[in-house]
Amino acid sequence: MQGLFFESDDGARVVIRAIVVLIGFWTAWRAGKAVADGWNNYPRAVVYTFLLAWAMQFLHHALFNGPMLSALYYGIDFVTLLVFSTAGFRSRRTNQMVNNYYWLYEKTSAFSWKDKH
Template sequence: MDRSADPGRPSSPMLWGPLVALAVLAVSLFVRPDLLIGRSAADFIIVTVVLGGGAAWLTGKAVARSWEPYSYLVVYGLLLAAAVRFCHFALFEDTLFALKQTVPEFALLFSIATLGFRAMRRRQMTRQYGWLYEPSGRMSWKASAGTER
């Protein structure tokens, strides 16, 4: 069996890519907080992390639940980043077109959406195709012991 073609493996780029992006963003939050935080840390946490992150998680799950392609998350991630930037602008008088803050916000929201997508896809694969796959962690799956692929 070719493991590189198995999207459910724990070493899939769809799983470690967002985790690496989130780690880089967390480090940059301490090194260069001005890249992520606009006016204050409180509005960043409330609007970007809580509201935007929650919406991104649910968006990733919704795309996976409807069996839409993963590429749809790029479009939805851009729309979410624009909505979060508008909320910062409208509620906290931050800059609307701040590319310096929009790009990291997009990376953050897209990473969270990808993890939501992955969590739902694991659930789908192990529940709907239980005779073929079994869970292999929180966001990965593997072929069942008795199946040959």
Template structure:
């Protein structure tokens, strides 16, 4: 058995389905979730339950449409981490943009995910 077969067996689906469904389709949904939570000033920890639900939906999507393994613990964990990563990235980017746009006299951008106090 090759290394890629072991990885795909652990994920419970093929590489093509994993990239298209998990990274692109559900990654976009996780990104939009992060934007929505930051846009409504929700705390960061709210992303965790939403990411868990998105990962469960992704596992069912893989199972129902592509015959992937529904109960793959490692696949579920990897999917949940990817969902959390996309949502945190969107949350921080949106929060930084909102802080700088709503309080321009207090803050300035310090990169795509951060802001800093405005200097004199």
């Protein structure tokens, strides 16, 4: 099986694969935060994640000889990266709302806020 999941890898390829995955997750998180920092809407984060998933698909192809045009692996990449980008977006937007409008909102979790009463 090719793409994200391989049945046999040597040690160096496993390390490189782990580094590529971590870089992808970190980049998705930062893309979500960047969209929120610019006070842009969530759909822009989805578009950036779409492009990032394409770049990750290319890295899988270039580094590990994975398929370049596989809808299944692209979907796996996109959904996984979307989770991280959404988390980055919601985390940053929550901090923005709570810190900039402290008289209106209070933090309820790392990803949400509520009105002060």
